[in-house]
Amino acid sequence: MEVTVKGWIRTRRDTGSFSFLEVNDGSCLANLQIIADETLVNYNEEITQLSAGCSVVVSGILQKSPAKGQDVELLAQTVAVQGWADPATYPLQKKRHSLEFLRGISHLRPRTNALGAVTRVRARLTVAVNSFFQKQDFIQVHTPIITTSDCEGAGEMFQVSAPGEKDDKPFFGSPAGLTVSGQLQAEVYAQAMGQVYTFGPTFRAENSNTSRHLAEFWMIEPEMSFCDLSCNIQVATDLLKFVLQDVLDNCIEDLALFDKFIEKGLIQKLRDIVDKDFVHITYTAAVEELTAVADRFEYHVEWGVDLQSEHERYLTEDVYKCPVIVTNYPATIKPFYMRLSDDGETVAAMDILVPGIGEIVGGSQREERLDVLTKRMKEAGIDTEEYGWYLDLRRYGTVPHAGFGLGFERLVQFATGMSNIREVIAFPRTPGSAPC
Numbered sequence: 001m002e003v004t005v006k007g008w009i010r011t012r013r014d015t016g017s018f019s020f021l022e023v024n025d026g027s028c029l030a031n032l033q034i035i036a037d038e039t040l041v042n043y044n045e046e047i048t049q050l051s052a053g054c055s056v057v058v059s060g061i062l063q064k065s066p067a068k069g070q071d072v073e074l075l076a077q078t079v080a081v082q083g084w085a086d087p088a089t090y091p092l093q094k095k096r097h098s099l100e101f102l103r104g105i106s107h108l109r110p111r112t113n114a115l116g117a118v119t120r121v122r123a124r125l126t127v128a129v130n131s132f133f134q135k136q137d138f139i140q141v142h143t144p145i146i147t148t149s150d151c152e153g154a155g156e157m158f159q160v161s162a163p164g165e166k167d168d169k170p171f172f173g174s175p176a177g178l179t180v181s182g183q184l185q186a187e188v189y190a191q192a193m194g195q196v197y198t199f200g201p202t203f204r205a206e207n208s209n210t211s212r213h214l215a216e217f218w219m220i221e222p223e224m225s226f227c228d229l230s231c232n233i234q235v236a237t238d239l240l241k242f243v244l245q246d247v248l249d250n251c252i253e254d255l256a257l258f259d260k261f262i263e264k265g266l267i268q269k270l271r272d273i274v275d276k277d278f279v280h281i282t283y284t285a286a287v288e289e290l291t292a293v294a295d296r297f298e299y300h301v302e303w304g305v306d307l308q309s310e311h312e313r314y315l316t317e318d319v320y321k322c323p324v325i326v327t328n329y330p331a332t333i334k335p336f337y338m339r340l341s342d343d344g345e346t347v348a349a350m351d352i353l354v355p356g357i358g359e360i361v362g363g364s365q366r367e368e369r370l371d372v373l374t375k376r377m378k379e380a381g382i383d384t385e386e387y388g389w390y391l392d393l394r395r396y397g398t399v400p401h402a403g404f405g406l407g408f409e410r411l412v413q414f415a416t417g418m419s420n421i422r423e424v425i426a427f428p429r430t431p432g433s434a435p436c
């Protein structure tokens with residue numbers, strides 16, 4: 001079969017009157033082996049000068065490979081060099097580079113096996129997320145990136161202003177910022193369309209330099225009318241299982257690479273997530289587990305405090321060794337829109353914690369009662385005039401509804417085993433760093 005391939009050289013090896021070129025075009029992990037023999041017109045001048053990073057267009061005959069390690073190889077008829085890469089300065093050499101080193105060259109790192117594989121798995125997860133919601137008849141809504149609703153921001157909202165903007169005459173009529181969540185706007189659409197989701201970039205001026213926080217990340221936020229906390233848990237569980245099954249079905253070669261070099265046992269971990277039930281406990285039960293071993297932790301834990309990452313990871317990694325759904329958090333540590341329980345102390349919140357990461361999903365049933373919501377907003381110091389539109393949703397045809405946010409990069413981390421979130425987004429934005 002005659003084929004043409006276009007890609008970048010990974011390695012060249014010469015034996016007698018042949019050169020073996022390993023070419024990768026990004027479509028999959030495996031390289032294609034090209035056999036170029038000395039009868040090719042540019043053999044001496046060009047082919048034997050090729051090195052890692054050079055781009056080529058190769059035409060020839062695809063044939064069964066006699067050698068082990070590959071099914072097919074390409075016997076070249078022409079090798080056209082598109083661009084050279086000086087081996088004296090090209091940073092990607094044949095040896096394995098550390099992920100930290102690669103972070104410093106984010107414009108070249110997708111050319112490596114590991115980052116290429118992350119890129120494909122991430123793209124596949126995007127497809128899987130959209131197909132999950134499509135199959136369940138959700139409507140996708142594109143919620144705004146620039147927003148004037150800062151009640152959610154809690155000091156984490158980046159400000160947006162126009163050049164020369166005066167404080168008393170803001171461009172958008174009132175102070176604006178980059179969205180920290182599309183939830184409030186998604187709620188608007190849920191109360192017209194039934195089940196909606198938004199999947200887009202989200203921004204938080206997190207000054208915490210952790211392995212699970214970015215200043216710019218992507219979030220999947222479904223919002224469902226006629227849905228309570230247990231329905232919410234069901235959707236989140238089904239979504240996680242569906243998308244992880246999808247990458248097992250479609251990205252096994254890339255997952256095998258991660259299993260070998262990044263997280264031993266990754267594939268089995270993902271299969272277990274798909275096959276086994278998640279554990280469900282209340283916040284109160286979680287706090288009991290944690291206080292029993294309080295001296296293990298850096299941060300103090302008692303009923304009424306928010307769980308820290310170390311607490312979350314202890315529950316999911318040491319106690320249950322599987323995903324854990326924690327529900328019914330104290331109202332005082334959760335936002336005003338979460339539905340107040342009959343006990344008057346807790347809200348219908350749910351977080352999903354997974355091994356290696358901690359919180360991957362945060363959600364709740366929303367407060368649908370006008371009087372309770374108004375009271376909660378006032379307690380939180382939120383201007384109820386300004387959020388009249390949000391209260392209108394409770395004035396006109398209110399319904400029980402629920403939703404959650406799934407951090408997309410944390411999902412990609414979980415699926416690839418990457419311990420640092422900076423590895424799973426193309427150009428990570430963190431305090432002090434925004435490459436390219």
Ligand code: ATP
Nearest residue numbers: 204206212213214217359360361362405406407410
């Ligand atoms: P955390 O306690 O880990 O900071 P959070 O409680 O601030 O999370 P939510 O506001 O509930 O998180 O956001 C929903 C989801 O978005 C989280 O479960 C997580 O998966 C993801 N997420 C939140 N903040 C970030 C961030 N800075 N970078 C990447 N993902 C994030």
Ligand code: MN
Nearest residue numbers: 156204206213
């Ligand atoms: Mn946070």
